[in-house]
Amino acid sequence: MEFNSFNDDKDILEHVSGLYIFTGIPSERIALVLSKSETVHAQEGEIIFRKGESYHKGVYLVTSGLVELINESGVCTESKDGDFVGLSNFVGKSTYHVSAVTSKETELIFLPELCIYKLMEDYEEFRGRFYGLVTERINILAGREGATIESSTYKAVASYMTSPVITADKGSSVVEASRLMSSHGIGALAVVDSEGLLSGVLTSKNIVQKFLSELEQNIDRQQIELYMDTDPIVLPSEFPLVEALSEMQFKGREYAVVAKKDRPVGIISNNDIMRILFKNINVYNTHIDGIATMEELKKSFDNIYLIAESLVSNTRLTYEILPVITSVHLNIQKRVYRLTAEKYLEETGFDITKVRHTLIIMGSGGRREMMLDPDQDNGFIFGDDVTNEEIDKFMEFGERFVENLDYVGYFKCPGNVMVTNPDMSLRLSEWKHQVKKWVDDSLGKSILWSNIVFDFDGLAGDEKLVWELREYINRKISEKPIFLIYMLENDQNIKRPINLFGRFLTEKSGKHKGEMNLKVAALSFIVDVTRAFTLYKELNDLNTVERLKHLKRKKILSEETMQATLNAYETLVDIVLNEQIDQAKTDRSISKYVNPDSLSLFNQEKLRSSLNHVSKYLNTGLRYFKGHP
Known part of the structure; x- marks a missing residue:
């Protein structure tokens, strides 16, 4: 595919001027637009853009040939002479959700979006016709009628x-x-x-x-x-x-x-x-994709609490906010990864994208349950054909990546679950061997690491490596479910944060005196028990809420247990997230520690009820896996 500056071709000018969309616009103005555009020559089978690729900040006008728009189901529409390609992304600015492929030799003109906006400003009829085309395209790609051109990501x-x-x-x-x-x-x-x-x-x-x-x-x-x-x-x-x-x-x-x-x-x-952008997640995530410095990414991280505050005040269930907050965190981390990779390529000549690998995010990031204080839980999966020399390069790159994440705001994992740990950066076959060892040993660090690692998802790179490792984990645990008992018994040894009389048990000394860590004391139990059921049944859900709902559909959990667990989870998330927002607003260190005495009586009672249910839920899991449902 060849891009060239427009060279004052009178035939093209005449052709474009004759298109209905440009009716009423003087040829001199069209010539000005074309002078700021590029001509594109594509052979048969060439890809104009791929699904998932970043928006090109403009649209393509087909002047001859044929372009097919392809999704998972195949060709969903065609664009020929006089049609535009990339219309649906003009509004949302999101990554492309279909691929555009030429089915014959094709000529196009790439029109920068700024030119389109200026035409819309000066020619109302063009504006109406253009947005009419956008609406039509969105309807076709969405497979439905009545779609509007309004988008949460479009803010003039x-x-x-x-x-x-x-x-x-x-x-x-x-x-x-x-x-x-x-x-x-x-x-x-x-x-x-x-x-x-x-x-x-x-x-x-x-x-x-x-x-x-x-x-x-x-x-x-x-x-x-x-x-x-x-x-x-x-x-x-x-x-x-x-x-x-x-x-x-x-x-x-x-x-x-x-x-x-x-x-x-x-x-x-x-x-x-x-x-304004902090109040609109989709637009803000698009903004993150364009950030060019770690300093700007740090600012974005520091202000995530503003997003959380806005969402809490406008959302009925606080746990529904976590995937939204996580999407911002992951976009920031992904941008750190890309900027670090670009800098590493510039300085060393080593392009990590040319090596088969995937960067995985684990723990709360993998489950899409990040709050305002996530640490780094990441690793690499390499293809089995990756050489030792290439892995050495990745470890060097990983050091820079980890330091950049730490600078932006994601503190280093206290348990060393990071790409800089050789045990977290392995070939696929080595990961499988590692998982087998953890499941077979079922002791100490094996339990601690598996609680984090088994909730993993791909952040960048080859997703197939993620799927294959997840499939292996599910199969291995189904062969040895006793591992899940050891996992939950480890939780059972953790001291409960409430006594038999309903009195909260808090830290006796230190900077968190009078407070309790609701992650360690409660949230982790809900996460761990739900994960155990999910792994045992070889389900692929990652998010705790989605896991609970799936387990109920599979009749593994009763409606009563599922709903009580969701209620407890909602209470805990709501208390912790609101506390973190207040911590951020008052420049305090952000953590999951909460002083129960600072809560309203209503929330204190909800917290007691939730903590009591957490203990029951843990016992339910242990009885189930020990064969005593």
């Missing part, structure tokens, strides 16, 4: 900009501009000429760094045009928030001006967008 910048924008004439003085900013409580002004057209942007940072830094020589040169940013980021009103933030970060700007026909109609800051 015009909906959130500050408007009307405060402006200053470019001949005004810096002092006048400073007073204007102060009186309105803002950090930037749109600078305009005598006709009201945008000339630049003046920020408080410009004043400090360019004017005040050399005040003595600048005192007689106060015109703001000398200190403003003459090449500001200017966006059409249709431009999506997540892309606006990417533009600002890429160009190192704190503000963007929204303009119509070169006249400023609004302004928005980096911080404004961040506050």
Whole structure:
């Protein structure tokens, strides 16, 4: 497939101008759009984009040939001369959920999305027709009628900009501009000429760094045009928030001006967008994919509590929030992985993506149950053909990866379940041997590690390695279920956090005096017992809630037991997550320790009931596996 700059081909211009979608748009404007576009020549069988691939930030217009859109069921639609490819992703900005493959030699034009937005802003009929095509495509791919073009991931910048924008004439003085900013409580002004057209942007940072830094020589040169940013980021009103933030970060700007026909109609800051994006998970995850530095990823990690706080206030069941929070955590970790890999390739010439492997996430990450204080639980599975030299490279890479995760906010696993541990970075056959040893030994570290490792999922790389290892684990445990008894008996030895009289038992000394660790004292028991049932029945669910519901459908657990366990789990998650949000808001160390005396009486009673059920549930599991249901 060949991409080339548009070379002023009059036949193509005439062809595109004649398409219905561009009716009413002057040929000069279409020529301008094409000048910012690329022509694409693809042979038969070439892939325009793959399912799961990152959005290309634009759409493809077929000018000849044929492109098939393919999902798991096969070809779902075709795009021919005059049709667009990649329409459904224009709204959501998500990764592609189908693959686009040419079925004959094909010519396309790649139109950047910014060009599309500007056409929609200036030509209302084009906007209606284009969104009509998007709606039609979404309906086809979703296999249903009545879909709308609205998407939780589409947020136009015009909906959130500050408007009307405060402006200053470019001949005004810096002092006048400073007073204007102060009186309105803002950090930037749109600078305009005598006709009201945008000339630049003046920020408080410009004043400090360019004017005040050399005040003595600048005192007689106060015109703001000398200190403003003459090449500001200017966006059409249709431009999506997540892309606006990417533009600002890429160009190192704190503000963007929204303009119509070169006249400023609004302004928005980096911080404004961040506050908005934290309230929309899908958009925010897309934002994470575009982050280019560990520093920005650390900021994202530090502000996850804002997402959690918003979700808690708008969700009936708190445990439903955990997969959403986890999705943010995993996207951050995945981005750390990619940035580390890119840097490692640049410095060593070793491309880890060329070696068959998968990065696995374990424990709460694998179960999609991360809260606000996850540590690192990860490892590598390598193909059996991977050489020792390649594994040595991965171990070196792993050191950097672990340090970067730690910097961003994911502290190192106290139990050393990390890629830097040779026992956690093995070939597939070696992993199988390791699992066999754990199950056969059923002692000490084998139990502790298996409690974490057996809840694993792929984060990056070859998913087939994950499936094969999971299948082996299920088969091995079904052959020796006594391992599950040892696993639960290990839990039984942990001291209960409540006595026979319903009194909470808390830490007697140390920094957590008067508190109890609800992960160790309760949540882990629900997770462990539910995992034991799931492994025994060779089910592949990972999330505790989904596991419980599946076990009920399989009639392994009664409706009463399942519902009581869900209620207990909800109470524990709700108490812990709300405590963590408060810890984050008050700059305290985030943990799963809770002071039961600080809870309302209602929550204290719910906690007592939950802790009592946890003990019963553990006993239920032990009786089941010992043959005494």
